[in-house]
Every structure is written in C-alpha cells, then in structure tokens.
Amino acid sequence: MYIPIKWIILSSSYIIALFIFQKGFLLKKPSLDYYSKCEDFRGRAHLCWNKPSFKKAIWIIIDALRYDFLDSGGNLGDEYKGRIKIAKELINDQPNNTILSLFIADPPTTTFQRIKALTTGSLPTFIDMKDNFDAGEIDEDNIINQLILNRYNITFMGDDTWTSLFKNKFNKQFPAPSFDVFDLNTVDNIVLDHLYNEMANDDWNVIIGHFLGVDHCGHRYGPNHSAMLGKLDQMDKMLRDVIKQMDNETILFVMGDHGMSNDGNHGGDSTLEVEAGFLAYSKVPIVHGKRINKFHQIDFVPTFSFLLGIPLPFTNIGVVVETFFPFYELLKLLEINIAQVIRLITAYSREDSGMTTNFQTILQQYNFGTITKFVGDNSALSIVCITVLLVYFYIFSINDSQVLSLNYYFIISYGFFLLFNQTTIPTIPWLAAFVGVPVFITVIFTYNILIKNTHFVPVPLNLALLFGIKMLIICIMCIVHRRHLMLFKVFAPKFIFEAVNFITFLILSTVLSIIYYVKTR
Incomplete structure (x- = not known):
C-alpha cells in the first residue's frame, strides 16, 4: 500500500x-444574550451607573476620516493635510474644551464592523464581513440599546447601514443608500438637509450623522485630488455651523470609522488605513487629565456611556478614556469598567x-x-x-x-x-x-x-x-x-x-x- x-x-x-x-x-x-441594567451598578442618589456629564450628544461619523485631514502635523506638502482647519483652531484657541486624537481601528475596516465596534465595544470577526453587504440587526448589547432603555431619543441621518443594524430604534431617521461609491454627494446632502433643523428641535438627546462623501471620493480619486479638497472643505463648514448652534449641555464627537491609504483604499493592512481622526468639543471644559494623542475605537464606547450616564454594554471590552473625567470620578468609573469586563469574562467562561x-x-x-x-x-x-x-x-x-x-x-x-x-x-x-x-x-x-x-x-x-x-x-x-x-x-x-x-x-x-x-x- x-x-x-x-x-x-x-x-x-x-x-x-x-x-x-x-x-x-x-x-x-x-453572541451572549445579556444586557446591562442600571441595577447592576447602582450609583449615588438613585442614579444609573454614574452621574451624566452632558444631557445631549452630537455624534458625527465622517467615513474614512484620516487623522491628517484634521491635523497636518506640521507637514504641509499635500493640500489635503490639515484641510479641516476647525480642528486645529479649536485645539489652539480652546484647549480645555477640545480633544484631538488618533482613533485606532481594529481590522476589518468595513463599515459594518466599525459601526459594531463603535456601538458594542467589542471586536468583530472577519466572518462578519459578509454582513457588510446584507447586514442584519446587531444581537449584542450596544449603546443604542442602552440609550433607548434609558429613555434617550435618537435622531439618525446618513448611511443606511445603521437602519439595518438598528431597526426601529431611532426616534427619527433619514437614511440614504450607501453602496454607490461613484456618488459623492447624495448621502452627505441628506445629512446636511436635516442636521441643522433637527438640532433646532427639542425632541432629541442624541443626533447621529454618518457622512460618506470622503470615503467614496477616496475610493474614486484618492486623497490627493481636487474633489477630496472640496469634500473636506464641506466637512469643515459643516462642523463650524454645528458648533455655532450647540449649547453648553451638548458634547460633539467627530470621528472616522477608519482611515484610507494614499490610493484611497482601507483594507486595514497599513498604518494610514487604521489611523482615523477623532475630535471632541464642548463649550464647557472636557479636558480633566493627561491629554491623550491616540486611543482605540472600542474605548469610545465606555467613554460615551459614562459621559451620558448610561450603563456600559454588556459585551464592552473597551477602557474609559481618562482625559474626559476628573480624577475623583475616574477611580470610580475605572472600578465599574473593570467589574463590567470581569462580568463579561465570567459570562463567557460559563x-x-x-x-x-x-x-x-x-x-x-x-x-x-x-x-x-x-x-x-x-x-x-x-x-x-x-x-x-x-x-x-x-x-x-x-x-x-x-x-x-x-x-x-x-x-x-x-x-x-x-x-x-x-x-x-x-x-x-x-x-x-x-x-x-x-x-x-x-x-x-x-x-x-x-x-x-x-x-x-x-x-x-x-x-x-x-x-x-x-x-x-x-x-x-x-x-x-x-x-x-x-x-x-x-x-x-x-x-x-x-x-x-x-x-x-x-x-x-x-x-x-x-x-x-x-x-x-
């Protein structure tokens, strides 16, 4: 034989x-069918897990927002670097009210996985990439779910991937189709048509806007193109208008779900593709500790949750960004954060x-x-x-x-x-x-x-x-x-x-x- x-x-x-x-x-x-509740870590004076720092939040996702679109780092060789000038103006003029940082994405860097990471605080797997083309509802605990359970009204506008992942979750929604990479303006125009009007209303606690023009422009032309300069200028003007309309009880988050390479792609196998930009701003001080220059995207989940006073999603493995909180609060928040992660480990071990x-x-x-x-x-x-x-x-x-x-x-x-x-x-x-x-x-x-x-x-x-x-x-x-x-x-x-x-x-x-x-x- x-x-x-x-x-x-x-x-x-x-x-x-x-x-x-x-x-x-x-x-x-x-997937674990567990959900966090206020009773899990009841705070002082019948609060949920902690006292909220803000009553409202505006969450802007600019798809494929590279960090150097916000900060040139002193290298002005390419016109697109530092093109969204409002970021550096805020960090220079109002340093205690502004946080500008690298925002590290974990591959895979498709939209579905990034939204899932930014809402659950977990790391999606590569098999999940199939859901980028036929996304079903997220079946894990997430900050959208926690906002709704705690009676926050959410208004959404932009990439329709969100409405596939979170069906019937938004108080108002204005979705737009997202897969035509040659269309640079439709999704962005829908967001701009509704953003300022919705901000003027009093029926929301969280506004989410997901712009796609920068990402589509990158796929079609790359970052160093006149069309990209136009999109970045448009985003700069949008942020200036949003900031003018904000009040003192609102915090603004601006972030990219991933970066892009010099040829406009975002496969996730180079530094430029995983280093997105992050900007946080409020008209009251938000810098309470050591200023950070980078953090991981999953760390946004506990940070966002603590700032709005909602429970951390059960599946979160992110660590709260300490810059946002004074030291006397940070120790308590870290204790809750650690206890929540240990609870997740224990649940998986069962x-x-x-x-x-x-x-x-x-x-x-x-x-x-x-x-x-x-x-x-x-x-x-x-x-x-x-x-x-x-x-x-x-x-x-x-x-x-x-x-x-x-x-x-x-x-x-x-x-x-x-x-x-x-x-x-x-x-x-x-x-x-x-x-x-x-x-x-x-x-x-x-x-x-x-x-x-x-x-x-x-x-x-x-x-x-x-x-x-x-x-x-x-x-x-x-x-x-x-x-x-x-x-x-x-x-x-x-x-x-x-x-x-x-x-x-x-x-x-x-x-x-x-x-x-x-x-x-």
Whole structure:
C-alpha cells in the first residue's frame, strides 16, 4: 500500500491545513444574550451607573476620516493635510474644551464592523464581513440599546447601514443608500438637509450623522485630488455651523470609522488605513487629565456611556478614556469598567464547562489586579508581557494545580501578544491565504501520474508532502493572527470556492488511487 498511504497523508495534510485556516480566519464569535441594567451598578442618589456629564450628544461619523485631514502635523506638502482647519483652531484657541486624537481601528475596516465596534465595544470577526453587504440587526448589547432603555431619543441621518443594524430604534431617521461609491454627494446632502433643523428641535438627546462623501471620493480619486479638497472643505463648514448652534449641555464627537491609504483604499493592512481622526468639543471644559494623542475605537464606547450616564454594554471590552473625567470620578468609573469586563469574562467562561468555579475566581482576582495596575501605569504592552512571563516562570515551581492551570492560561494569552500581535503584520507569509491554489495544477499532473503509471516516483511526492506540512504550519500561524488578516487584500471570497474544489479533488483522487492500486495488484 505504498502509493495510497503516501497519497492519503498528502491529501490529509492539505485538508487539515485548509480546515485549520478557515477555523481561525473565519472565526465566529458566539453572541451572549445579556444586557446591562442600571441595577447592576447602582450609583449615588438613585442614579444609573454614574452621574451624566452632558444631557445631549452630537455624534458625527465622517467615513474614512484620516487623522491628517484634521491635523497636518506640521507637514504641509499635500493640500489635503490639515484641510479641516476647525480642528486645529479649536485645539489652539480652546484647549480645555477640545480633544484631538488618533482613533485606532481594529481590522476589518468595513463599515459594518466599525459601526459594531463603535456601538458594542467589542471586536468583530472577519466572518462578519459578509454582513457588510446584507447586514442584519446587531444581537449584542450596544449603546443604542442602552440609550433607548434609558429613555434617550435618537435622531439618525446618513448611511443606511445603521437602519439595518438598528431597526426601529431611532426616534427619527433619514437614511440614504450607501453602496454607490461613484456618488459623492447624495448621502452627505441628506445629512446636511436635516442636521441643522433637527438640532433646532427639542425632541432629541442624541443626533447621529454618518457622512460618506470622503470615503467614496477616496475610493474614486484618492486623497490627493481636487474633489477630496472640496469634500473636506464641506466637512469643515459643516462642523463650524454645528458648533455655532450647540449649547453648553451638548458634547460633539467627530470621528472616522477608519482611515484610507494614499490610493484611497482601507483594507486595514497599513498604518494610514487604521489611523482615523477623532475630535471632541464642548463649550464647557472636557479636558480633566493627561491629554491623550491616540486611543482605540472600542474605548469610545465606555467613554460615551459614562459621559451620558448610561450603563456600559454588556459585551464592552473597551477602557474609559481618562482625559474626559476628573480624577475623583475616574477611580470610580475605572472600578465599574473593570467589574463590567470581569462580568463579561465570567459570562463567557460559563459557556466553557472546562473552567471550574475556583478557576473563575482566581481569574477574576488576577484580572482585577493586573488591569488596575496596567491601566494606571499606561505600561507598554511588551514590557507588561515580559514581566508577567518572568513571574510565571517562578510560579512554575509551585506545586498547586489551580495556580498551574491559571499559569498556563496566561502564558497562552500573553504569548499571543508577544508573537508581534499588532494591527499590521507585513512579515506574515500572506500566501497562506491561497493555500491549495498554487499547487492545484501540480497535483492534477501528479494525479495523472497515478493513473498512467504503475510506478510512482517517490521524490516529487516527498517534496509535495513537505510542502503540505509547511503550509499546515503556516496556517496554524495564521490562526494566531486571525484578527489581523485583511479579507479583501489577501483572501478574496472566490478562493473559498477554490478551497472547496481542491478538497473535493483530493478526496476523489485518493479514492481513485486506492481503486487503481487494488486493480493493479
């Protein structure tokens, strides 16, 4: 059985590699049917979780708003840099009332995933990208849900993805179709037609406006084009008009859901594509602590929630941005934030029958201490990981099963980050995304050899077997980095069907080779 065994090993290697790759790359995160309530962390004087800082909020999303559209950073070589001039004017003239920052998006950077992250405080997976074309309702707790539960009226205008994700949630809505990338003005004009009139009404607590013109202009022309300059000037004027109409009880948030590359794309595999811009402004001071220069998009969720006095969404893993809150309030908010994240971890651990009650208790105690320490010190992640691992090497000498199980758990967790787990990893062999495709024709010729010859050449098969093992290892590495592979850039959906065809071919060819061997014995 020399030929069939070798062929079975080779086929199995490819099939296992493809299976492992899709299990990692197409990871599906289970949804938890839990919702936060005011009673979970009741504040003082029968407040919800905390006292709100503002009664109203205006939330402006400018799709694909790069940070350098707001701040040139002193580099004026390109006309689009710093083109939305109101941002620098505010930070210079009213520094205590303005926060200007990089706003880091976690891939994938399609609209659906970014809206989901900005409302739930969680990290969507790549399999969710299919929902960008046929979005269903978000089934996790989110700030829209919390606003409604706490009797906030929401007025929405702009990208109709929102009305697909949050059906019948808005008090008023003015959606516009979003998929015509050659249309630079329709969505923006609908927002502008309603924004100022709705601000003048008194029937809203939160206004959400999602502009698409900058993103569509980037896809069509790129950032360095006269059409882009016109769109940025339009956004600059819009923000000036909004600020003039604001009162002292309102806070303004302006942000990009992602950035864009110099050719106008936003696949998520370069710094320009994940670094969006963020601007917050109020006519009363909002800068209470150390000024920040960047934070992650999921951190917006707890910050927004605390500023408006609503519970954090149950699935939130973001950390409150400390600049917005005075120190005497921040400690209490961090305590609530940490308790909420631990509650989420505990809820997920209940889904895993292998985690004992004692293990969960130890995990909670350890997380509470480490999160408090690391957040307070703002420590570099690499230093934190190395320090923790050194401590674990010492703990290995302790003969305690619970401590050892916790030790193994955190070595895996921190080891994940030590494997260069960053937003962009250009050194990953992206060809792993096309596993099966480059060797498809080669295997066909190998299959012909099986059919036409009674003697199989061992050397090519051994090389193919070696290649299969190599691809298996690469796919395992891709699991580690599954949240940072960009589907549109390295794994076009059509290759999923190529993989299915390849598996079918391997199974059929293996069966035929066995039949051929039996007949020629």
